[in-house]
Amino acid sequence: MKRGILIGIAGASGSGKTLVANTIIERLGSDKVVLIQEDSYYKDLSDIPLDARAGRNFDHPDAFDHDLLAEHLTKLLQGKTVAHPIYDYKTHSRLKETRTVGPHTIVILEGILVLNEPKLRNLMDIRVFIDTALDICFIRRLQRDIEERGRSVESVITQYENTVRPMYFQFIEPSKRYADIIIPRGGKNLVAIDILTTKIRSLLLQQEKINLEA
Ligand SMILES: Nc1ncnc2c1ncn2[C@@H]1O[C@H](COP(=O)(O)OP(=O)(O)O)[C@@H](O)[C@H]1O
Numbered sequence: 222m223k224r225g226i227l228i229g230i231a232g233a234s235g236s237g238k239t240l241v242a243n244t245i246i247e248r249l250g251s252d253k254v255v256l257i258q259e260d261s262y263y264k265d266l267s268d269i270p271l272d273a274r275a276g277r278n279f280d281h282p283d284a285f286d287h288d289l290l291a292e293h294l295t296k297l298l299q300g301k302t303v304a305h306p307i308y309d310y311k312t313h314s315r316l317k318e319t320r321t322v323g324p325h326t327i328v329i330l331e332g333i334l335v336l337n338e339p340k341l342r343n344l345m346d347i348r349v350f351i352d353t354a355l356d357i358c359f360i361r362r363l364q365r366d367i368e369e370r371g372r373s374v375e376s377v378i379t380q381y382e383n384t385v386r387p388m389y390f391q392f393i394e395p396s397k398r399y400a401d402i403i404i405p406r407g408g409k410n411l412v413a414i415d416i417l418t419t420k421i422r423s424l425l426l427q428q429e430k431i432n433l434e435a
């Protein structure tokens with residue numbers, strides 16, 4: 222039986238998905254809410270030489286282990302515990318250790334391709350797309366990847382031209398059609414974040430009541 226609610230948040234890299242998700246979680250202020258990131262479910266590339274890994278296409282659906290992600294989401298929504306993988310962007314591989322994630326009433330899933338993938342989309346109760354201009358996304362990504370993901374300016378630009386931008390137009394942007402809510406400008410659209418938080422809070426109370434009565 223389904224005991225949880227799944228909110229999916231998609232959008233370009235750097236559009237503000239993580240910021241929107243974390244702002245909602247902060248405002249809800251409840252330990253019944255957990256964030257799951259599609260990025261944690263990148264396939265492990267440790268069997269490939271390190272210098273060859275960086276040139277891979279990380280923006281194609283095949284780069285992700287969506288089967289494992291769908292399995293973990295299904296378990297979490299049924300009130301079960303999962304061993305959530307931990308991904309390292311610097312080595313493009315999974316760490317040996319995992320994070321134990323227990324049941325939560327609200328699961329927020331964020332990632333570039335979560336609306337593109339039917340087996341994820343079909344599990345969602347609310348589908349959100351963050352619609353931020355691509356040039357703004359690129360500037361944010363450039364800053365973040367240099368500061369947090371150990372990249373150079375040249376590597377960010379090359380990756381953007383070769384895979385990030387083309388895959389955005391092939392897979393991410395078309396998935397906007399599946400969204401229930403489209404949030405323009407991203408992370409600091411506080412009106413949209415407030416509306417979504419209010420809706421999620423009401424779903425949380427409703428689902429908690431159902432779970433108590435079950
Ligand atoms: N509206 C915004 N204004 C300013 N900075 C933002 C805004 N939205 C996101 N950011 C910043 O841009 C970077 C990328 O945002 P993030 O939420 O990580 O994007 P995503 O998860 O979609 O890749 C982060 O450093 C974040 O703090």
Ligand SMILES: O=c1ccn([C@@H]2O[C@H](COP(=O)(O)O)[C@@H](O)[C@H]2O)c(=O)[nH]1
Pocket residue numbers: 233234235238260263279280309310311313314332333385
């Ligand atoms: O090893 C990796 C894995 C992923 N990426 C890039 O990350 C973004 C998705 O993460 P966001 O937090 O949504 O930005 C994706 O566009 C990949 O290109 C990577 O560079 N290396």
